[in-house]
Amino acid sequence: MNDTSSILVAHCGASKVTREELMEIPVPERTRTHQPLSHYEIVEVLEEALSFRYLKVTRDEYAVSRDGMKMFGVMDLNYEFSGCRFSIGLRNSNDKSMRLALTAGYRVFVCDNMAFSGDFTPMFHKHTRSLELKDSISIAVDRIHRGFEPLKTQVEAMREQGLKDEEVKLIIYQAFLDRRIRGVPRHLLPMVHDIYFKPQHESFVPRNLWSLSNAFTSAFKKLAPVKQFEVTARLGAYLTDVQKGLKFKRELNFSPGGNVRPAGQLPEPSGLRHDEFEENFLREDFDEDDAAEDPYEEFDEYYDSEAEEELIEEYDRRIAA
Numbered sequence: 001m002n003d004t005s006s007i008l009v010a011h012c013g014a015s016k017v018t019r020e021e022l023m024e025i026p027v028p029e030r031t032r033t034h035q036p037l038s039h040y041e042i043v044e045v046l047e048e049a050l051s052f053r054y055l056k057v058t059r060d061e062y063a064v065s066r067d068g069m070k071m072f073g074v075m076d077l078n079y080e081f082s083g084c085r086f087s088i089g090l091r092n093s094n095d096k097s098m099r100l101a102l103t104a105g106y107r108v109f110v111c112d113n114m115a116f117s118g119d120f121t122p123m124f125h126k127h128t129r130s131l132e133l134k135d136s137i138s139i140a141v142d143r144i145h146r147g148f149e150p151l152k153t154q155v156e157a158m159r160e161q162g163l164k165d166e167e168v169k170l171i172i173y174q175a176f177l178d179r180r181i182r183g184v185p186r187h188l189l190p191m192v193h194d195i196y197f198k199p200q201h202e203s204f205v206p207r208n209l210w211s212l213s214n215a216f217t218s219a220f221k222k223l224a225p226v227k228q229f230e231v232t233a234r235l236g237a238y239l240t241d242v243q244k245g246l247k248f249k250r251e252l253n254f255s256p257g258g259n260v261r262p263a264g265q266l267p268e269p270s271g272l273r274h275d276e277f278e279e280n281f282l283r284e285d286f287d288e289d290d291a292a293e294d295p296y297e298e299f300d301e302y303y304d305s306e307a308e309e310e311l312i313e314e315y316d317r318r319i320a321a
Contacts, residue, residue, distance in 0.1 A: 036094040063225030072229035
């Protein structure tokens, strides 16, 4: 690795990088079973695939791990709706820790919040010699493009989904303390609470799921770039589950003769226990070829076990207030 690349990679863990800087990150040598992919090449191929569908990238940003092996990015598109702009999130790794994947998303104009409809969806192919990058990305872009209208409908439903204060507190509690959003730093819990109940923008004054979503994504801006992309994608999956749970609860409460749950209690997703839900839906397909050399994450930067009890006590005080 030359001096320029060394400086860039050291810088990557602390801030976002430009597309031009992605060009400077070296690509590891291929092996018999694994074909590393240039982060920059992926971005270029993705932009070309979008142009074939008359979608233009109006803004893009990227974050790379300190060793340059992992990359997350978001491309905002010339496709607007209701104060938002559609976007596509992407990720890639060259250390076998995760597959190349894309997801639909949007950017909120009033606060510049970045949001995704769900976690990243891996493409069909692993990083093998037989990978046809252009074909794989083209298929993925078609799938995401078809999902824009359902995503627009989902956002409108979030705006219409009013929330009781006790429901909001339960959703926040489950996200952080029940680990419904995997890897989210617990020290952000009080910030999400305060942003929701003391909104910084007039459009987030209504007590609804849209306001709560933006409270989460506003707080996530305090994270390091790579971590922000990771938990923002997981937030999308969590809020989709919450939205279904709230709908189910409303239907139970208003169904004649139905079994009414206590106020504020959300059903488990899709009729499964939480552990079953994670087992079936939150884990990506995995085989030995996908395993990283070091599969363990370092959580010291985000989690202080000694402060956990104080955090829970503080949140209980806020709930009681």
